[in-house]
Amino acid sequence: MIVVAALYQFVALPNYLALQAPLLSFCKSHGVKGTLLLAAEGINGTIAGTRSGIDAVAAYLIEAGPFQNLEYKESKAETMPFLRMKVKLKKEIVTLGAPAADPTQMVGTYVTPSDWNALISRSDVVTIDTRNDYEVMIGAFKGAVNPKTTTFKDFTTYTEENLMQYKDKPVAMYCTGGIRCERSTAYLKAIGFKEVYHLKGGILKYLEEVPEEKSLWEGECFVFDQRVSVRHGLELGEYDQCYGCRMPITEEDKASKHYLAGIHCHHCYDSHNDVHYQRVSERQKQVQLAKARGQKHIGDVSETRPSTPSH
Numbered sequence: 001m002i003v004v005a006a007l008y009q010f011v012a013l014p015n016y017l018a019l020q021a022p023l024l025s026f027c028k029s030h031g032v033k034g035t036l037l038l039a040a041e042g043i044n045g046t047i048a049g050t051r052s053g054i055d056a057v058a059a060y061l062i063e064a065g066p067f068q069n070l071e072y073k074e075s076k077a078e079t080m081p082f083l084r085m086k087v088k089l090k091k092e093i094v095t096l097g098a099p100a101a102d103p104t105q106m107v108g109t110y111v112t113p114s115d116w117n118a119l120i121s122r123s124d125v126v127t128i129d130t131r132n133d134y135e136v137m138i139g140a141f142k143g144a145v146n147p148k149t150t151t152f153k154d155f156t157t158y159t160e161e162n163l164m165q166y167k168d169k170p171v172a173m174y175c176t177g178g179i180r181c182e183r184s185t186a187y188l189k190a191i192g193f194k195e196v197y198h199l200k201g202g203i204l205k206y207l208e209e210v211p212e213e214k215s216l217w218e219g220e221c222f223v224f225d226q227r228v229s230v231r232h233g234l235e236l237g238e239y240d241q242c243y244g245c246r247m248p249i250t251e252e253d254k255a256s257k258h259y260l261a262g263i264h265c266h267h268c269y270d271s272h273n274d275v276h277y278q279r280v281s282e283r284q285k286q287v288q289l290a291k292a293r294g295q296k297h298i299g300d301v302s303e304t305r306p307s308t309p310s311h
Helices: 016-029 051-064 113-120 152-166 179-191 202-209 274-292
Strands: 004-008 033-039 044-049 071-077 086-090 109-111 124-128 140-141 169-174 195-199 217-219
Touching: 004 051, 004 179, 016 033, 016 124, 044 051, 044 202, 051 109, 071 202, 071 274, 109 169, 113 124, 113 169, 113 202, 140 169, 169 179, 169 202, 179 195, 195 202
Parallel strands: 033 086, 109 195, 124 169, 169 195
Antiparallel strands: 004 044, 004 071, 033 044, 140 217
16 A cells, blocks of 8 residues: 655745755655655645655654644555656745745634534635636535636736635635645735635545535545545545546546547647647557556556555
8 A cells, every 4th residue: 555645834944955865865765756846935745655665754854854844644545646756946835926925924724624614604704715727627615716727826816806805704715735725825814815714734634534424525636646536535536637638537538539548638639739649649659569568658647546446
């Protein structure tokens, strides 16, 4: 069984450049894969490995940097959901493009999963999903506002055009693991919103802790690894992913005449140029040749996605 750990912390990290190489080396030496982002403002990422490997990396992070207050959550997968290990250097660990949105200075009020239902059930509270449209498409909290953004950076424009009417109302915000809400609640408070809350630990912590029979979550939760989606209890969801556009797709979507494995689906079949199709077609050809030789091609998404619920 593979342990998948999602983690982040906003914290002053002036030596983040020096952390990159030793952190990458340590993760690789313990068989851990995934992606970690380092910036002067902290760390963010998702990694996967054996129980001992993940425990070793978690201990290393606490010893190597000021990460004693990591926001950390785990789930399980039957097979490794990542192809390689990467440690990237960034200006921001989650990009909004709003300098005033500094979570080390101010954030919204944290709400635990056990208290979340009561908050968003109040008639005076506006619940806002801070994720992108393709994520919201497969699952969301009942009654939540969908900003219909393509990237997180679009959220500031959406706020200016649509959310200012709620400036004096209680606003409850949520995202996958909590990090986007750290930034977005800081942003709302910086521009004058009075009462801003956010779901501590995000949807993943809610699905882990709140029983399905008491849940206000509808659908599945998109995750940024080869599992594609998870359900209550963080069990593996039913969605696959289109290699051409990365959109989540169902088995019914695969039956569409516009679906071609590894190349396009009904979301993107007419949105790419010939160069793109030539590139992904060649990649898919190499995947099939590798399979015929009994080998695993590094670009084969299907080979790394777990096929059954993990627990």
